[in-house]
Amino acid sequence: MKIYLYGTIPKQDAESWDPQGLKADIDGERAEVELLVHQGVGFLYSRVDLGGKLKATRKNVQAHSETLGELLDLTSTLAPVSFGAIVDDLKAVKKISSENKEILEDTLEKINHKVEYGVKTYWDPDVVAREIGETDRKVQKLKKKVQKGKVGDQYQATVEVGELIDDKIETKKEELRNTMLEYLTPVSDEWTSNEIFDERMAANLAFLLDRSSQDDFDKAMESLGKSQPGYLTFKFSGPWPPFNFVDLELR
Amino acid sequence: MLIVDDLLKGLFVDVPVKITKEVLKEIQRQVDAELGNYYSPEGVQNELRKLQVSLETGEISREEYDKREEELLDVLESLRSLNEETQKG
Numbered sequence: 227m228k229i230y231l232y233g234t235i236p237k238q239d240a241e242s243w244d245p246q247g248l249k250a251d252i253d254g255e256r257a258e259v260e261l262l263v264h265q266g267v268g269f270l271y272s273r274v275d276l277g278g279k280l281k282a283t284r285k286n287v288q289a290h291s292e293t294l295g296e297l298l299d300l301t302s303t304l305a306p307v308s309f310g311a312i313v314d315d316l317k318a319v320k321k322i323s324s325e326n327k328e329i330l331e332d333t334l335e336k337i338n339h340k341v342e343y344g345v346k347t348y349w350d351p352d353v354v355a356r357e358i359g360e361t362d363r364k365v366q367k368l369k370k371k372v373q374k375g376k377v378g379d380q381y382q383a384t385v386e387v388g389e390l391i392d393d394k395i396e397t398k399k400e401e402l403r404n405t406m407l408e409y410l411t412p413v414s415d416e417w418t419s420n421e422i423f424d425e426r427m428a429a430n431l432a433f434l435l436d437r438s439s440q441d442d443f444d445k446a447m448e449s450l451g452k453s454q455p456g457y458l459t460f461k462f463s464g465p466w467p468p469f470n471f472v473d474l475e476l477r
Numbered sequence: 478m479l480i481v482d483d484l485l486k487g488l489f490v491d492v493p494v495k496i497t498k499e500v501l502k503e504i505q506r507q508v509d510a511e512l513g514n515y516y517s518p519e520g521v522q523n524e525l526r527k528l529q530v531s532l533e534t535g536e537i538s539r540e541e542y543d544k545r546e547e548e549l550l551d552v553l554e555s556l557r558s559l560n561e562e563t564q565k566g
Binding site for chain 1: 529530533
């Protein structure tokens with residue numbers, strides 16, 4: 227049996243810990259969530275008997291997230307560890323605890339009573355490029371050059387149009403991010419921008435907020451959605467344990 | 478190669494709007510994906526993230542996602558084993 231870790235909780239949560247029959251799903255197996263308190267920090271874990279490696283499939287990651295969501299309801303503060311943190315035994319957990327005591331305490335203090343929300347914005351890059359092509363004068367001028375110019379000029383103009391559209395798309399992303407921040411920073415404590423790894427993605431932000439601000443964040447998100455054009459799709463998720471605001475490298 | 482053909486056609490029919498750096502990168506990505514050319518674990522991981530976007534934007538179903546994910550994870554595992562063996566050998 228190995229130890230599958232979910233995260234750490236502060237002393238006060240550990241003292242009143244009640245799993246309320248919670249069963250986690252790990253690679254299709256049901257497992258109890260248990261608590262180990264060591265040097266004033268609580269470690270939430272399950273005992274697992276995995277045949278092979280635990281794959282980071284959507285199903286497994288989603289099951290992990292769901293368990294964390296339920297643990298978030300049972301605690302006031304939860305510092306998560308990434309999906310798939312497995313150690314040999316409880317002795318290893320105690321070793322981690324001893325060697326990282328200060329960073330664990332600092333982290334729990336920093337995120338005390340806080341949760342994370344993620345906001346991703348998607349768009350159709352063709353629609354955005356077309357809109358720029360139809361409304362931007364510089365682009366329109368170059369387009370005419372492409373259509374009517376000499377062959378050599380056409381090529382040059384085509385490259386210029388492409389670069390210009392790329393620049394305009396980047397500007398649009400920046401403007402969108404600023405608008406999102408205008409709505410969402412007054413109702414949150416911190417924010418961070420995650421990588422935009424797909425051309426269909428226009429923004430990828432995460433916000434840290436106090437649990438008491440959740441309703442305000444919901445309302446701000448609704449106002450933001452209403453204020454924006456229809457070609458933007460906002461994917462709003464949370465509350466999550468603060469993954470993006472915890473930098474725990476436990477060894 | 479249907480998707481790639483469509484994209485290439487788009488380049489010449491609707492040149493001013495279509496030829497952006499992003500589109501060129503996308504063509505390269507799709508050619509690699511269609512030919513199964515995943516040169517590195519990072520390339521496969523990138524493909525997995527794009528698949529996630531396709532699921533979130535509703536372009537593919539969960540079933541389609543799970544099927545493709547399984548294929549990509551197998552490729553990833555093979556690449557990692559290969560890398561380990563190369564490093565050992």
